Amino acid sequence: MAKLAKLAFDGKDIRSIWRGLMAKLLDGTGDAGEGIDLSLLAQLLGDKPAGLAIQHEVLLRHQLFRAPCASKSPHLRVLALAGATDMGSNTPIEFLLEDSGIELMVLYVIPEAELPVPLPDHDIAIVIASDSEDCREALRKIDAVAARWPRPLLNPPERVGNLDRDKLHRLLTGIEGLVIPATVDADRAQLLNAAQSPAALGSLAPELAFPLIIRPRGSHAGVGLAKVDDGAALKLYLEGREEQAFFISRFVDYASEDKQFRKYRVVFVDGHPYACHMAIADRWDIWYLNAGMSASVAKRLEEETFMRTFDIGFGRRHQSALSDVAKHVGLDYFIIDCAETSDGSLLIFEADNTAVVHNMDPPAVFPYKPQQMRKIFAAFSAMLERRVAVERERAA
Known part of the structure; x- marks a missing residue:
């Protein structure tokens, strides 16, 4: 996945790879691993339904896959437990381990098959399925045997299940x-009622009032995300959507004094926070790709400063809050997207275990990024090695 995503990210011709693999699939010479690659390519090319259909057919026959390893003699074997879902709803662990010399096996836990007995031989396992609707059955199956797992099991499923948007704020x-x-x-009927009578928002949650942030339940990557300022705007939004279930929350204006919005991604590895990226834009709905970071020297300089001074800057300012977040979430590896409010508080938008942490940005434009990404990847590998070492000492 990491190699295919990098090719797409760099604008390379992945359609030729698609055509070659499709020809093998149609003539019956393609293997299961090539089928999964074909599924990923379809999604990278924007055809998610086709990608998921191919993946479904492949996984009915074969659930275990081994990723290419940088070492011919790996010193550690990791078993990643994935859900049968789109490429954005499992932890993209291949990026974290791509150059580590650690062997990665991915076991897809699907509704149509039970977990294999015995399990594939491994030194440590990690749940990479998300708390999305289509991963719930996978999490349930893993959780049913988690207490008897023969090796260390990271990111236990009952904790992954706390990350959905309507659960995280309670946590x-x-x-x-x-x-x-x-x-x-909130469902469509409740929201239409609120559009007619804004006071009805209080029946959904005491703190709710316009302006609101709204998105379809289960959506990702900003699909359907909007800010609605009043009942008329909410009614217009609903008229343009077909979904029946939505998430809503109050809007927090996190603009800085210069009227720019700054959104940060922080990665937690074994409880320790690391800077991942920073996006700056004149719009509240920021993603790194719409912030124009590559086009602005000033923005990149600020991001570089954020990364280089994280431990004495952002990380120190929010040390207590970040530490408590790590304890409450309780996962071995997860990510938060966050900002700072005008009074200096840490504002959290979301937390998950599947956000992309990568080293694909061109070093010529972002020369400060490779070192930071390697730092995160090294921390992840070191965590795996520590957990295995502790288990081996305990067994001895």
Whole structure:
């Protein structure tokens, strides 16, 4: 996945790879691993339904896959437990281990098959399935045997299940120095009622009032995300959407004094936070790709400063809140997207175990990034090695 994503990210011709693999699939000479690559290519080319259909057919016959390893004699074997979902709803662990010399096996846990007995031989396992609807059955199956897992099992499924938007705020509410607006599940009828009578928002949650942030339940990557300022805007939004279930939360204006919005991604590895990236834009709905970072020397300089001074800057300012977030979430590896409010509090938008942490940005434009990404990757590998060493000492 990491290699194919890098080719697509760099604008290379992945359609030729698609055509070659499709020809093998149609003439019956393609193997299961090439089928999974074909599924990924379809998604990278923007045809998610086709990619998921191919993946479904492949996984009915074969659930275990081994990723290419940088070493011919790996010193560690990791078993990643994935859900049968799109490429954005499993931890993209290949990026974290691509150059590590650690062997990676991915076992897809699907509704149509039970976990294999015995399990594939491994030194440590990690749940990479997300808390999305299509991963719930996978998490349930893993959780049913988690207490009897023969090796260390990281990111246990019952904790992954706390990351959905309507659960996270309950998990983190009350942490000093942290702001996380309540995210509330609302159906179309409730929202149409609120559009007619804004006071009805209070029946969904006491703190709700316009302006609101709204998105379809289960959506990712900003699909359907909008800010609605009043009942008329909410009605217009609903008229343009077909979904029946939505998440809503109050809007927090996190613009800085210069009227720019700054959004940060922080990665937690074994409880320790690391800077991942920083996006700056004149719009509240920031993603790194719409912030114009590659086109602005000033923005990149600020991001570089954020990374280089994280431990004495952002990380120190929010040390207590970040530490409490790590404890409350309780996962071995996860990511938060966050900002700072005007009063200096840490504002959390979301937390998950599947956000992309990569080293694909061109070093000529972002010369400060490779070192930081390697730092995160090294921390992840070191965590795996520590956990295995502790287990081996305990067994001895």
